[in-house]
Amino acid sequence: MATTAILGAGVMGETLVSGLIRSGRNPADLVITGRTPDKVNALGEKYGVRVLSNAAAADVADTLVLCVKPQDMAALLDEIHDHVAPGNAVVSLAAGITTEFLESRLPEGTSVIRVMPNTPALVDQGMAGISPGKHCTDDHLAEAEELLSSCGKVVRLAEKHLDAVTAISGSGPAYIFYVVEAMIEAGVVLGLPRATSTELVVQTLYGAATMLKETHEHPTVLREQVSSPGGTTVAALRQLDDHKVRAAFVTAIEAAAARSKELASGQG
Structure with missing residues (x-):
């Protein structure tokens, strides 16, 4: 061998x-x-x-x-x-x-x-x-x-795509942990014990990731299944859209890719 x-x-x-x-x-x-x-x-x-x-x-x-x-x-x-x-x-x-x-x-x-x-x-x-x-x-x-x-x-x-891979999957776990931190903190603000809030968020994350992987449905389809008209989820999502969270994620990931390119070219 x-x-x-x-x-x-x-x-x-x-x-x-x-x-x-x-x-x-x-x-x-x-x-x-x-x-x-x-x-x-x-x-x-x-x-x-x-x-x-x-x-x-x-x-x-x-x-x-x-x-x-x-x-x-x-x-x-x-x-x-x-x-x-x-x-x-x-x-x-x-x-x-x-x-x-x-x-x-x-x-x-x-x-x-x-x-x-x-x-x-x-x-x-x-x-x-x-x-x-x-x-x-x-x-x-x-x-x-x-x-x-x-x-x-x-x-x-191709190697030309590795800066994007670095920005998406290499750095990606940190983005997920960042969102999880925010969700846990929100639970605490709403009066939940921190341990309970953590358990709720972590299992929700695990469940959502498993659904994405096993159903092969587009995330938009899965999101819409949770979003009843006039309900709690759409009220939350509207706030995220108003705060341009989706655009912020795209910009952040672009910044990570740009930094990866800088490092690869020896610029710091």
């Missing part, structure tokens, strides 16, 4: 390791690295996987998954450059790091895949966008897809 190395086994790295093992991957085929020896050794013991240096991990791996912070990527690529063999796949989970950046700092012709994951991967409900580099083979792209599928869903798309 091919060996996969997770370089920089922090939160997302551990998420991948645990997801792969739950999906049936042999721990003997996994290698992890990390900057903090105590933490990475504890992870190695927890999952029964090997702990190596970055260079040694690159030497033994067929697939290298780069999970370091964007600002640490250049140094990592320098460290592993001479240890990446022809036929290896390099998968990057670092936000704003382009395939061009990776390819320019790896051996000529290296097969590179860029990934934009999100935090629900922690509960096996992730949504990842993946894009191939210039030299990426179909087999390597399929391998990356399978890798990420261990902790959620995966969609393939």
